[in-house]
Amino acid sequence: MSAIPRFLRCPNCGSDDIMKNGTTRRGKQNYKCRDCGRQFVEDPQWKRREPDQITMIDRLLLEKIPLAGIARVLKMSASWLQEYVNRCYETVARQVEVTPKAQGPLRVQMDELWSFVDEKGNKQWVWLALDVETREIVGCFIGDRSSASASLAL
Ligand SMILES: [Zn+2]
Numbered sequence: 001m002s003a004i005p006r007f008l009r010c011p012n013c014g015s016d017d018i019m020k021n022g023t024t025r026r027g028k029q030n031y032k033c034r035d036c037g038r039q040f041v042e043d044p045q046w047k048r049r050e051p052d053q054i055t056m057i058d059r060l061l062l063e064k065i066p067l068a069g070i071a072r073v074l075k076m077s078a079s080w081l082q083e084y085v086n087r088c089y090e091t092v093a094r095q096v097e098v099t100p101k102a103q104g105p106l107r108v109q110m111d112e113l114w115s116f117v118d119e120k121g122n123k124q125w126v127w128l129a130l131d132v133e134t135r136e137i138v139g140c141f142i143g144d145r146s147s148a149s150a151s152l153a154l
Helices: 051-062 067-073 078-090 147-152
Strands: 018-023 029-033 110-117 125-131 137-143
Touching: 067 078, 067 137, 078 137
Parallel strands: none
Antiparallel strands: 018 029, 110 125, 125 137
């Protein structure tokens, strides 16, 4: 009995919690997703794409075109494309580096960022509370220009 291919992903939800689910009438291994219940066989066209086409797919993905649209234009299956994207995501780091915060009192600076007119025609100011040390936004308030509004951002 062969093992489940390591990079096999559910074409519906992308889960890797896959179990074997008998064989199809044509004798192909059938799989079932434990998360969403989708049954599928491994896409036989996987890995047969030309490098030129992969380059094109990568460029289209960077344009944030919906997967279904890319699949239609390139005349490929949406499930193949989904699996390709899932494999790309595999290589992306799961954790983002966050700078440890210094302990101690927080020094905050209020910035009146910009104004706009709300649906009632009133001019609104957007206040941001910034940590002076890190420039991180620690609060936000939308309202009038008074100092009371500024204090509400915290
Ligand atoms: Zn699934």
